[in-house]
Amino acid sequence: MQVAPFEKLRCRTLIVRALLALIVSVVIATIFWPEWTEKKSAPLSGALFGLLLEGLFFLFTSRALLRARLSYNRLFGTFPAASTLRQYSLWTVPLIIFSLSSFFVLYFPLSVLLPGFFERWFIENSPDVVLTAGDNYVLSNLLNFCAIVLVAPVAEEFFVRGILLTRWTIKWGVRRSILASSIVFALLHLDVVGAFCFGYVMAIFYIRTQSLFIPIAVHIVNNGLVWIIEYLAVQSGQSYLQMTIENYQELWWIGLVGFAITIPCAIHFWKHYLLKTDWRVPYLVEPVNAENNASSNVL
Numbered sequence: 001m002q003v004a005p006f007e008k009l010r011c012r013t014l015i016v017r018a019l020l021a022l023i024v025s026v027v028i029a030t031i032f033w034p035e036w037t038e039k040k041s042a043p044l045s046g047a048l049f050g051l052l053l054e055g056l057f058f059l060f061t062s063r064a065l066l067r068a069r070l071s072y073n074r075l076f077g078t079f080p081a082a083s084t085l086r087q088y089s090l091w092t093v094p095l096i097i098f099s100l101s102s103f104f105v106l107y108f109p110l111s112v113l114l115p116g117f118f119e120r121w122f123i124e125n126s127p128d129v130v131l132t133a134g135d136n137y138v139l140s141n142l143l144n145f146c147a148i149v150l151v152a153p154v155a156e157e158f159f160v161r162g163i164l165l166t167r168w169t170i171k172w173g174v175r176r177s178i179l180a181s182s183i184v185f186a187l188l189h190l191d192v193v194g195a196f197c198f199g200y201v202m203a204i205f206y207i208r209t210q211s212l213f214i215p216i217a218v219h220i221v222n223n224g225l226v227w228i229i230e231y232l233a234v235q236s237g238q239s240y241l242q243m244t245i246e247n248y249q250e251l252w253w254i255g256l257v258g259f260a261i262t263i264p265c266a267i268h269f270w271k272h273y274l275l276k277t278d279w280r281v282p283y284l285v286e287p288v289n290a291e292n293n294a295s296s297n298v299l
Contacts, residue, residue: 005068006167006283014061014163021056025049044136047143054151061159074283075162077211085217088205092222094265095201096229099194101258106193108252111245119245122190129227130234149227153219160185160199161206161215162283169281177281178203198222204273210282 029052033045080088103122111118129144131137160181168177178200185199186192202215243251 005070006170008068009064009070009163009167011164011167013064014159017060017064018057018159021060022053025053025056028052044140044143047140047147050147051143051151054147054155057155057159065163071283075158075166076213077209077282079213080209080211080217084209084214088209088214088218089221091201091205091265091269092218092225094262095194095198095222096225097258098197098262099191101255101262102193102197103191103255104248104252105255105259108249108255111249115245129230145227149220149224153216153223156185156188157202157206157212157216157219160188161203162212165203165206166281166283169284174207174279174281178207201269204277207279207281208273208277212282 029045029049033048107118107122111122129148131140131144164184165177165181168180171177172180181203182196182199185202186196189195202219205214205218206212
């Protein structure tokens, strides 16, 4: 078992460095782009902040990873066949539907009991994924697309699934580490419930295929579809970011329809993935003939 690098790594150290990257990013942005929090009036500053944060995160954590002599080849595994990428990427459809459904159904009681908090947290403070005004908003959209669709999936899958999941498996076992890493992933996103389920599925895909490229690819497709959907919604004036709390409460039934659609997918996932997964984290075992190099296991 190749556990030596993860015996040296300490997740709390990486988390502290990630927080340090956030603090430094805020300081730099405040000095050079003081309007960075006002994305609608200064979209370029907001877009640059996202790329700065992710760049500093890699810079601040790379030293600890190098000191631990982490093998990136073992961590990422074999690049999968195109057919396998296509098969797993199809799961983005039910995952997006479930995330949207959870937003409309599970947060409906919150909108009724604490309407002020819900409006501030989920409506007023929701990040602008697609921008239609402000200086350099076209360039800002391009940078947002790169940060959300290309950079964030690689950074999040590498850190949460590759590092945290593997390290915590040594401490707590694989099932608890999947749960813990999915909670961390959820806390990094506004839609906590949808993000938790997405993170849990990505962890299963990583372990099942023995390749970090699979969750990265699925994550990229997922974020890309969300960005495209949001772009089309903004252009037509139907974005959820433009809705009021009254609009949201009137559309709660969309969540029930979405849940009904995803139930068969959840049953299929349970039978063909959870019950048939070999619970071994890739880095902690010798290389095997993983599913990503075969076509026998299909959706």
